Amino acid sequence: xxxxxxxxxxxxxxxxxxxxxxxxxxxxxxxxxxxxxxxxxxxxxxxxxxxxxxxxxxxxxxxxxxxxxxxxxxxxxxxxxxxxxxxxxxxxxxxxxxxxxxxxxxxxxxxxxxxxxxxxxxxxxxxxxxxxxxxxxxxxxxxxxxxxxxxxxxxxxxxxxxxxxxxxxxxxxxxxxxxxxxxxxxxxxxxxxxxxx
Numbered sequence: 001x002x003x004x005x006x007x008x009x010x011x012x013x014x015x016x017x018x019x020x021x022x023x024x025x026x027x028x029x030x031x032x033x034x035x036x037x038x039x040x041x042x043x044x045x046x047x048x049x050x051x052x053x054x055x056x057x058x059x060x061x062x063x064x065x066x067x068x069x070x071x072x073x074x075x076x077x078x079x080x081x082x083x084x085x086x087x088x089x090x091x092x093x094x095x096x097x098x099x100x101x102x103x104x105x106x107x108x109x110x111x112x113x114x115x116x117x118x119x120x121x122x123x124x125x126x127x128x129x130x131x132x133x134x135x136x137x138x139x140x141x142x143x144x145x146x147x148x149x150x151x152x153x154x155x156x157x158x159x160x161x162x163x164x165x166x167x168x169x170x171x172x173x174x175x176x177x178x179x180x181x182x183x184x185x186x187x188x189x190x191x192x193x194x195x196x197x
Contacts, residue, residue, distance in 0.1 A: 038191075038192055039072055039190075039191070039192050039193060039194065040052075040189075040190065040191045040192070041072065041085045041087075041096075041188070041189070041190040041191075041193070042187070042188070042189050043096070043169070043170075043185055043186065043187055043188035043189070044185070044186045044187045044188075045089060045094075045130055045132060045183060045184070045185055046181070046183065046184050047184075047186075048089070048090070050087045050089055050094070050096075051087060052072060052085035052086060052087040052096065072084060072085040072086070072193065073085075073196065074165065074193045074194060074195045074196065075195060075196050075197060076105060076195070076197055079101055079102060079103065079105075079123070080099050080100065080101045080102070080121065081099065081100045081102060081105075081108065081195065082097070082098075082099050083097070083098045083099070083100075083190075083193060084096065084097045084098075085190075089132050090132065090133070092132060092133055092134070094130065094131055094132045095130075095131045096128065096129070096130050096131075096185070097128060097129050097130075097131075098126060098127065098128040098155055098169065099121060099126060099127050099128070100112050100125075100126045100155060100157075101121045101122060101123050101124065101125055101126075102123065102124070103123050103124070106160075107160055108157045108160045108165060109157050109158065109159065109160050110156070110157060111154055111155075111156040112124060112125060112126040112154060112155050112156070112157075113125060113126070113153070113154045114126050114127055114128065114149040114153035114154060114155075114171050115127050115149065116148075116149075118144060118145075118147055118148055118149060119144060119145060126154065126155045127149070128153075128155070128169070128171045128185070129173070130173075130183045130185055132183065139182075146175060146176055146177065147173050147174065147175060147176065147182060148173070148174060148176050149171055149172065149173060149174075150171075150172035150173075150174050150179075152170070152172075153170065153171035153172055154169065154170065154171070155167060155168070155169040155171075155188075156168050156169070163194060163195050164192045164193060164194050164195065165190070165193045165195065166190060166191045166192060166193065167189075167190060168188055168189050168190075169185070169188035169189075169190070170185060170186045170187065170188055171185050172184045172185070
């Protein structure tokens with residue numbers, strides 16, 4: 001199968017977001033308080049703590065796709081799991097997006113290193129972006145070839161049960177020319193990310 005280039009992932013993800021909205025669901029285990037279905041995602045961006053909750057999508061994405069109203073969302077697009085969450089970051093409605101190309105949709109437990117070529121996602125690899133200020137979406141859309149992931153960037157899925165995933169992540173996006181840091185996302189953790197299809 002021909003590999004899809006990253007900007008197409010962004011467009012596909014935006015399109016898929018237009019059909020999905022997530023809320024707290026009924027508990028997986030009847031008789032429980034529903035804690036096993038409550039989504040949570042925390043991480044740091046350039047040292048600043050971020051907590052994603054149900055939130056509005058990035059304003060630019062909303063302009064491109066008016067029916068997108070909220071995050072988080074996780075869904076399959078072909079053989080790739082697309083994950084997105086929003087949060088307020090430095091007074092900006094930010095968006096964190098990740099994609100994992102997999103050969104096993106029913107059990108994704110494992111560690112996925114970020115693609116060595118940010119434009120070419122291969123099976124068993126992941127990629128991610130963080131849109132934390134005006135202009136970032138344009139940088140990813142038109143300047144992505146000038147960026148790369150630093151060594152050690154990865155996402156690990158530690159639990160995949162009842163169509164929900166939990167895990168950890170960290171990634172550093174740097175400029176190829178001088179290795180200056182564009183975004184450093186660390187200490188990422190997500191729980192009960194519901195996969196919708």
